[in-house]
Amino acid sequence: MxxxxxxxxxxxxxxxxxxxxxxxxxxxxxxxxxxxxxxxKEFVVGQRSMFRISPGVKCLVLNTTYIxxxxxxxxxxxxxxx
Numbered sequence: 001m002x003x004x005x006x007x008x009x010x011x012x013x014x015x016x017x018x019x020x021x022x023x024x025x026x027x028x029x030x031x032x033x034x035x036x037x038x039x040x041k042e043f044v045v046g047q048r049s050m051f052r053i054s055p056g057v058k059c060l061v062l063n064t065t066y067i068x069x070x071x072x073x074x075x076x077x078x079x080x081x082x
Contacts, residue, residue, distance in 0.1 A: 006071045008033065008063040016059040023076045024053040031069025034062040
């Protein structure tokens with residue numbers, strides 16, 4: 001298990017590469033983001049919201065606001081991570 005923080009600048013984007021061996025749980029520490037996980041409909045999340053990225057699924061987060069957003073990402077690696 002690992003923990004990281006991503007800062008998504010104003011009008012910026014961050015892409016999670018699909019990995020069949022990783023489950024990611026993301027928590028918005030600050031700001032607001034548009035999120036698209038796999039083929040699901042895009043949704044908006046704000047501070048203290050969270051979303052999950054299943055193994056092998058791509059994800060794109062967009063910051064369409066005028067302030068930076070901060071995302072805390074917990075990554076669990078290994079077989080059976082669903």
